[in-house]
Amino acid sequence: MRRRFRPHILVFLAPAVLIYTLVMILPLIGTLNLSLFNRVEGAESFVGLGNFRTLFGDPRWSASFWNALGNNTWFFLIHMLVQNPIGIALAALLSTPGRRFASAYRTAIFVPTILSFVIVGFAWKLILSPIWGIAPTMLASVGLKSLFAPWLGQEASALTTLALISVWQFVGIPMMLIYAALLSIPEELIEAAELDGITGFAQFRKIKLPLILPAVGIVSILTFVGNFNAFDLIYVTQGALAGPNFATDILGTFLYRTFFGFQLQLGDPHMGATIASVMFLIILGGVCLYLFGVQTRLRRYQF
């Protein structure tokens, strides 16, 4: 059946499609395109993959790049190993039927997630500061004062500390998504398990966990995209130089410094675009891996 042209469809779609295309898609393509150009003898010229060769091959660039990528990977791993298990555990505790005050706990634990990085970054900086002394005093009260160190200022511990601060901030997201998944498990299934004598942790591991794996997959890919796109927390607490000695430099701060310049180095839009393109490919790779490698293999149960 041939339909006649219906102008209202165009009217409904036009504003969103136009803004989305002009402000998001075209700049994304523009950035990818810009990474293939550079200034040669004062004139803009096509250099192919030359910028990428510089980024990976020129020791001045590649050392910073691999450092940022390595740090970013560690940042992501901490989220996967700390944030998501804690989120799942909290969701499991909250979703037990008849749990009292469940909604009060949920509301409170989600509070850090709504705060801006500026608040979170400075608040923790103050709390961990040796000058104010909240952290050392609290450790002293349980007899562990010797454990205290200016964690944010030391190369060995700064990145891990920041990752844990970020975990503190975002643990609410896995908690909520897993909680929703746990609530959607039908009661008969749980009752059947209880009749068979499977309760408590065994019940969680054998019955519930396999059923919420798709939600765990979603949480993982959200964590991945969020972490490889992170910038704010590091910038707020450690500045654009991601100190001490670039120990907390991740791809987002590296991109910012390259694009805008810092101290005496001038900003470089072409190399900035190159780093953004690499980040784009990393995120795209992760998303594709999830969509085609993980999601299709997870068994979904229909209730």
Added chain:
Amino acid sequence: MARRGRLRAFGAHAALLTYTAIALFPVFVIVINAFKSRKAIFGAPLAPPTPETFDLAGFRAVLTQGDFVLYFQNSLIVTLVSLALVLLFGAMSAFALSEYRFRGNTLLGLYLALGIMIPIRLGTVAILELMVATHLVDTRTALILVYTAQGLPLSIFILAEFMRQISDDLKNAGRIDGLSEYAIFFRLVLPLTRPAMATVAVFTMIPIWNDLWFPLILAPSEATKTVTLGAQVFIGQFVTNWNAVLAALSLAILPVLILYLIFSRQLIRGITSGAVK
């Protein structure tokens, strides 16, 4: 058996209470110390303010030194206008995608969904060039355009899912009564999507209000600073004035916290109803 159950419940509450304390402790410490004198901030950081230690010096410094009223206004304008555009344009597109069958429908849906996973920040280099070319640098319009583009993909996705569940009978009854497609959308469908709209609104608002990257890059001028950027710059300049820093942080926390407590039910219901999947 009953005894074991009670023991288990006790353990669960202990774990949840501990984590709640960890989640709230930093916020609590910042807010109570903002109302204390400098001496008390360092002398007894964990004690709540008493009549002797109560001091608003920090707030006075913030209100006289930083132009927080203006920053607040900027944040409010940028957030509310972007939010309105995301909701309106998002709902319109969602309606077109869920209501009509036309060539390229699925493809267009996928195209619009791309932005859910790919962060708009990666296009920053070219976005800045675009804003420079159109003379929009250091305007709130630049931020509004970027945040509208950023918010549209998820809002279209959620709203389209929701609109697919609205009964066809209602819309067809409207058509028989001679309503135009626009009237069907604005008078019949839009009022029914209110619950989904509320969810989308919260998800759209929080990242816009909290964003530091785009205000820093596209609108860092004094006249267009948002609260988030303003607080960041202010605290950077006043690092040694602890009263001012704590007061600035509290002023940034409290409005968000109050809004959250009002809307938390909506937000949590939105997430747990499976609107985000």
